[in-house]
Amino acid sequence: MFNNLKRKLFIIATIIGSLSMFSIPQNVSAGAHEQYFPIASSRVGPYSAMGTGYYGAQIDYMNYVNMNGGVNGVMLTWQECETEYNAVKTVECYQRLLEKDGQRIVVFDTLGTPGAYAVINRMAEDNVVLAQYGYGRTDGADGTVWPWVFNAASHYWSQIAVKLKFMAEIEGGIPNMEGKKIVHLHIDSAYGREPLPAMRAITEEWGMELVEISIPPPGLEQQSQWLQIRKEKPDWVTFWGAGSGMNSTAMTNAARVGFPRDRMMYVTFGAAEEDMYPAGDSAVGTYAVANALPGDDFPLVAAIKEQVYGAGKGNLADESRVGSVYWNRGLGAAVMWIEALKNAQEMHGKVGKAVTGAEFRDGYEALNMTTERLAEIGIENMVAPFSISCENHEGAGKFAVMQWDGEKFNQITGWEAPLDPGYIRSLVETSAAKFAEENNITPKVCS
């Protein structure tokens, strides 16, 4: 009997031993002069166009920085983990990427609102910045309640407000909006519902009728929703989808029921070339907004193309996607990481050394991307100039409206802010205060 027991223990020990090998960090050796970043990518599944472009740009930019001597000599390292744009897997990836060689991540970027919600409550405890580049939990813009969460560049409530403002301009002013009907057609997830609080408030104020129609993910089947839209005869449709399949299906269905495409406003995460191409001619005329404009003639984009792709180190298999919407958005996000890292090094006397999460947070909060600074980096006009403060974690809060002409997006407005940014801000503060009260959080006092 004891023999038996011993053998069993031995086998169990062997299994544990072999498994624990995986928990031992491997790969790149540790060093004080390296800064480690997580890449929680989504390269497979319906959202792959988004994931490959966005995370590809982040990796490309980090390669570019490394090729040019790093950040004051600190080299950037990273590790990738596949989330498939799935909240459950994002949690696993977050835990897996959290530490490498004894160094902890300083920032996390889920590129997905469901994923952001799944990890958002871990940030303060783990000392990690959640950088939601134009997605995620909107009231994270209130830095007093969410010191570790940032919405830069610009959250969904500003985005919907900018869209409504644009519509009002086309309709000839806010008084004309009264009695107009608007359909919010959205993917049935936290992401699709995120703009609703602001949207409900504004449409009610303007005397508009808001109809909310949801599409279950992955959203390739939209026939009944579009039949409903045909019945409702709305004046405008704001479309909040995710994934090229869903985004292009909406346009082909709109064409089928004869809904004019130039009365459709796409969300930032539907406004990419990959979302438009599959719909072919049905896509022409669709409006979309951007927080980082596409284009490959920005000096930084051209430099990365030349230096990184020239050396064969580019992350995208298809080089022509450099300068596309998702790639440029990822670049915008990565630029902010690196700028924050520079700030953190300078603020805490750690120039040329790795920084901690708390130091990085301070650096991120001190971001001040003036037009001059953006020009220096080489992305002037690609993103709107902005600064972040202790209270306001949103950044610019501005969007540019673009229209698809069948081949590319044409920018048709400059960087537009909501009509009443103070009102949007008050909504954010109310929502954050409610969260703080429910969860017994004492808001931080900003001096």
Add this chain to the structure above:
Amino acid sequence: MATTISTYSRNDYINFSVLMVLGFLIIPMTVNSDYWFTSILIPWLCLALATIGQQVIMGYTGQLALGAAGFMAAGAFACFNLILRVDGLPFFGALIISGLIAAAIGIVFGLPSLRIRGIYLMVATLASQFFIIWVIDKFGWFKNYDSSGIITAQDIVIFGRPYTSPVDMYLVILVVVTVMTILAINMARGSTGRNWMAVRDMDVAAESMGVSLLKTKIQAFAISSFFCGVAGALFAFTYLKSLEPVAFDIKLSFKILFMCILGGLGTINGAFIGAGFILLFPVLLNYLGNNVFHGAIDATIISALEQVVFGVLMIVFMIYEPLGMARLWENLKQRFFKKKDK
């Protein structure tokens, strides 16, 4: 062996003690990485529990039911609302009541099983998946009128002590899973399980022998949903730490179904093995892809390859070991343990 009729052999007791020592002492003492607790052990135990629920209905009673994730969602949201709205309700109390609520829903959706069977029942039970999620989405009350639709799960507090660290939560789950697994093993080995299996193997014969089809099937549905409900509540409260209907989509139901089939239908240990394989193998592949082939192959191709490898392995497995991994484990045990015992 003892001369009296004993349900369990000495070996069973040894196995049990070894596992308990391992689970309650060795793992908490030796594993010091949060990653292992929060991302491997906790979801594994939760999903294994849900898979046991699926085993009860599919493996033991032979009813092709799909929709385990729906019952998990029911359990999770029931638990959230109970803790939110009932003052002073202890966590385990809320857990049991959420299981019972899931069981009640399970009974309703189990009723069609009396009339239809096989693949048609699968379609009928599929409705539960969509219906439960739809109800939670449609009526804001379930989500406490949260605008985003994702709510933060409360902290687990037992006798005034919060259990929030990964090790604490792991131990809480381990207690629940241990108790419920013992219950499941006993049910499966006792008259309850015999009734289930009689219905599975030939329901007409079972009925003619005096086994009530109504009672047996409904009971199996209730117990299955109870397990899924408790698993769902644990999954949301310890792993996701947030509640969102989308997390309990049809994909999760299929995953649990695969865990059940791959682990071995009609086995309890198969539930644990199957859950481990389906949950951990993609993680392992992703890990290998990123560490071994990092830089050598395009990252997008690695991500896609992981899914290909996983799919191929599932097919190969089903061809060469249709009885599941539990059988494979039995065979291995035979080879390694039994030789010297003679």
